[in-house]
Amino acid sequence: MCVNHLKCLSPVILIFITFFVFSATSYTAVEFPGRQRYPAVPFITMTDLYKSFNNVVIVDVRSKYEFDTLRIKGAINIPLSSKDFVEKIRELRATQNKKIVLYCNGKTCMKSYKATQKCRVNKIKNVIAYDQGVLDWAKRYPAKSILLGKTPINPKHIISKKEFKTHLIKPEVFEVKINSKVAIVLDVRDPFQREALGLFIGIEKRANLDDYTDLDLYISKAKRSKLPIYIYDETGKQVRWLMYYLQQKKVNEYYFMEGGARAFFDGLRKKYVR
Numbered sequence: 001m002c003v004n005h006l007k008c009l010s011p012v013i014l015i016f017i018t019f020f021v022f023s024a025t026s027y028t029a030v031e032f033p034g035r036q037r038y039p040a041v042p043f044i045t046m047t048d049l050y051k052s053f054n055n056v057v058i059v060d061v062r063s064k065y066e067f068d069t070l071r072i073k074g075a076i077n078i079p080l081s082s083k084d085f086v087e088k089i090r091e092l093r094a095t096q097n098k099k100i101v102l103y104c105n106g107k108t109c110m111k112s113y114k115a116t117q118k119c120r121v122n123k124i125k126n127v128i129a130y131d132q133g134v135l136d137w138a139k140r141y142p143a144k145s146i147l148l149g150k151t152p153i154n155p156k157h158i159i160s161k162k163e164f165k166t167h168l169i170k171p172e173v174f175e176v177k178i179n180s181k182v183a184i185v186l187d188v189r190d191p192f193q194r195e196a197l198g199l200f201i202g203i204e205k206r207a208n209l210d211d212y213t214d215l216d217l218y219i220s221k222a223k224r225s226k227l228p229i230y231i232y233d234e235t236g237k238q239v240r241w242l243m244y245y246l247q248q249k250k251v252n253e254y255y256f257m258e259g260g261a262r263a264f265f266d267g268l269r270k271k272y273v274r
Contacts, residue, residue: 031107034131038113040120042128044101046137049130053144056099057092060134061085061115065209069241070158072103072137073144073151080104080115086122099126106133148248159247164240167256171264174257178203178230184222186215186231188242189261193234199264209242219249232257232264 035043049056058075060067067077078088092100102119104111112129119127130137138145139155147153169177178185178200185204187194198204207215222229229251233239239256246254257264 032131033108034110034113034129037110038117041113041116043112043116043131044128046130046132046140049101049137050141050144052099056101057096058101058103058130059089059092059115060104061102061111062104063210063238065238066105066241068149069244070134070138070145070147070153072134073146075103080111080118085115086118086124089119089124089127090122093124093126099128100124101128101130103130103137104133106135107131109133148244159240159243164243167243167254168236168258169255171257171259171267174230174232174255174264175200177255182227184218184227184229186218186229187261188215188231188238189234193261199232199261209238212245215245216249219246219251222251222253223249228253228255230255230257233260235262236260 034041044052049058053074058072060071060075060077061080062077063079063081064077067075067079071077076092078085078092082088089100100119102112102115104115112131112133116127116129134145135158138147138153139158142155143152145151145153147157177183185200187198187204187206188209191208194206198206205214205218207218209215218229221227229246231239231242231254233242233256236257236259239260243254243256259266
C-alpha cells in the first residue's frame with residue numbers, strides 16, 4: 001500500500017499535472033494582468049457577482065461619460081479620478097453593511113484594482129474589485145445592463161474591437177486628412193488634459209464628453225453639411241465610448257485618431273528629437 005500518493009504517481013503524470021497547473025496560472029496572468037500587478041487586491045468573478053447581485057453594492061469607478069454610456073444595472077458612479085473619491089466611498093461604507101464591489105471597463109483596465117487598493121490604504125473595509133469589467137458583463141447579462149439609458153440591452157449592439165478599428169486612423173494620416181478636405185475636427189480631451197494646448201489650432205473645436213450640448217451642435221452641422229467628423233482624445237480609449245453616441249445619432253462618416261494626442265506627440269518626438 002502506498003502511503004505517499006505523490007510518490008505513487010508516474011513521472012509522466014507528475015509532469016502533466018505540473019504543466020497543467022503552470023499553464024492555468026500563466027493563462028490567468030495574461031488574461032487578467034492586474035491580478036499579478038496587484039496581488040493584494042481581492043476580486044470577485046463575474047459568475048459570483050451575478051449570484052450575489054442583490055447582496056452587494058456595485059460602484060462604477062469610470063468617468064460619468066463612460067457610466068452614462070454603458071453600465072451595470074443598479075450601479076452608482078464614483079469616478080476614481082474625482083478628488084473626493086475616498087470621501088464618497090467612506091460615506092457609502094457608513095450607510096451600507098454590504099460588500100462594495102468596484103468595476104471599470106474590462107480585464108486590462110486597472111482602475112478597479114487601483115480604486116480597491118486606494119480603499120484598503122484608507123482603511124475602508126469590505127471592498128473588492130470585479131475585474132472582468134462591464135463589457136463582458138453586458139454580453140452575458142443584458143438584462144442586468146444599461147446601454148444609453150435602455151435595458152435590457154441587445155448584446156449585438158456592443159461595439160467589437162474589430163468594428164471600432166474600422167474608424168481608427170494613424171495620427172499622421174489624421175493630420176493629412178484634416179488639412180486636405182473640409183471637415184469638422186473635435187478635441188474631446190478632458191480640460192485638465194489639454195493644458196491650453198490644441199493639436200490643430202484654428203481648425204479644431206472643443207467638446208466636453210460630460211455635456212453633449214456642444215457635441216450635438218457639431219453633429220448637427222456635420223449631418224446638415226454632409227461633412228466627416230475627425231475626433232481625438234488623450235489616449236484613444238475614450239472615443240470608443242463616444243462611438244455608441246455617434247451611432248445613436250446616425251452619424252455616417254467619422255474617424256478617431258489612433259492612440260489619441262499622446263500618440264501624436266510621441267510621433268513628433270521620434271521625428272524631431274534625436
